[in-house]
Amino acid sequence: MGATVQLSVIVPTYNEAPNVEELVRRVTKAIEGIDAEIVFVDDSTDDTPDVVRRVAASAAIPIRLIHREARTGGLGGAVLAGFAAAGSDACLVIDGDLQHPPETIPALYERFARGDVDVVIASRYAGGGTSHGLADRTRVLVSKTSTALTRSMFPIKLRDVSDPMTGFFLIDRRSVDQAILRPRGFKILLEILARRSMRVAEVPFDFAGRHAGESKASIRQGLHFLSQLTALRFGKMSLFAVIGGVGAIANVAIVWGLTQVGVGYIIAAIIAAEATIIGNFLLQERFVFHDMRESASAWWLRFAKSFSFNNAEALVRIPVIALMVESGHFSAVVATAITLVVAFIVRFVFHSLVVYAP
Numbered sequence: 001m002g003a004t005v006q007l008s009v010i011v012p013t014y015n016e017a018p019n020v021e022e023l024v025r026r027v028t029k030a031i032e033g034i035d036a037e038i039v040f041v042d043d044s045t046d047d048t049p050d051v052v053r054r055v056a057a058s059a060a061i062p063i064r065l066i067h068r069e070a071r072t073g074g075l076g077g078a079v080l081a082g083f084a085a086a087g088s089d090a091c092l093v094i095d096g097d098l099q100h101p102p103e104t105i106p107a108l109y110e111r112f113a114r115g116d117v118d119v120v121i122a123s124r125y126a127g128g129g130t131s132h133g134l135a136d137r138t139r140v141l142v143s144k145t146s147t148a149l150t151r152s153m154f155p156i157k158l159r160d161v162s163d164p165m166t167g168f169f170l171i172d173r174r175s176v177d178q179a180i181l182r183p184r185g186f187k188i189l190l191e192i193l194a195r196r197s198m199r200v201a202e203v204p205f206d207f208a209g210r211h212a213g214e215s216k217a218s219i220r221q222g223l224h225f226l227s228q229l230t231a232l233r234f235g236k237m238s239l240f241a242v243i244g245g246v247g248a249i250a251n252v253a254i255v256w257g258l259t260q261v262g263v264g265y266i267i268a269a270i271i272a273a274e275a276t277i278i279g280n281f282l283l284q285e286r287f288v289f290h291d292m293r294e295s296a297s298a299w300w301l302r303f304a305k306s307f308s309f310n311n312a313e314a315l316v317r318i319p320v321i322a323l324m325v326e327s328g329h330f331s332a333v334v335a336t337a338i339t340l341v342v343a344f345i346v347r348f349v350f351h352s353l354v355v356y357a358p
């Protein structure tokens, strides 16, 4: 689809009737000079669609309404439907309740127009931004804690992102791979940022109070968020574990095969260990860290880091097992199991933080 406008302003709405007119007025004023449209993606049960149609009739810029019956994917699903319908690749997402001041749009657009990033994020937590519109101290605490938790779980992808939970951003929709996204609930930006490496810039903004109506945030949205975090993080980790498990089985099989043809046990064990380390690296490159390769160092450097780490780990693990057994607190089996689990976690963290560091 060819671009019909320079900018598509996507507004997800769920029962925002009293806010539509004021939002359109302020957006229209703010984007003067930019060739833009507004796309409402509406799941309302109130008269929001009627208000949108009425306001659209006398608006100075094109306004379109997508009304969904099924409310698929909630707010996140609405945003993706907006991307699909937008007349421009430049898609700006903004809440319908004026907590995101439309007056910030030109700053986002200017930054985006430089053309060197995939997404410009309006941040409450970047220098100069505020979150004073969060209703009460509990929400401030919830917001800050979940932001810190999220950033610590994605130290690389969210390194330059102070506000991954914001719903106010301008993105090039071509950088979004819809097929790998699992929108559930409110945090669609997090879903986008956590799934693949993006080039990111931030612009601070003041998160305001609601213009009218009620927030749709709920305990249920909170639970959606936690399940989203788990799926995003442990998806990679479980794949990493499966490949590690396959490697362990291959390791045993190689030792068996080599000793069958007369190779000495020590030599067979070394060959098997090195072959599995290399095989694991290739499989993890291909299946686990494929989305992080591009921004990481050259492949031979990744291989060197992974290979030396795994060899060092194998060497260190044997004396550690011996020490544990000698301490008298662990049997050999328990000691081996514990070191394997610890080694697995350390190995995963090392690969995501060091081997595939951008």
Ligand code: GDD
Pocket: 011, 012, 013, 014, 015, 016, 041, 042, 043, 044, 071, 073, 074, 075, 078, 094, 095, 096, 097, 099, 143, 165, 166, 167, 168, 186, 187, 214, 215, 216, 217
């Ligand atoms: N289409 C659609 N479908 N829109 C929805 C739905 C839905 O199921 N649920 C909420 N919305 C719309 C609302 O109408 C509003 O325009 C916007 O999404 C944000 O919803 P609010 O009810 O205002 O939630 P909030 O203020 O708690 O959340 C906002 O702040 C968070 C940061 O604290 C949102 O911007 C979040 O995206 C943001 O993370």
Ligand code: MN
Pocket: 095, 097, 099, 210, 215
């Ligand atoms: Mn709101």
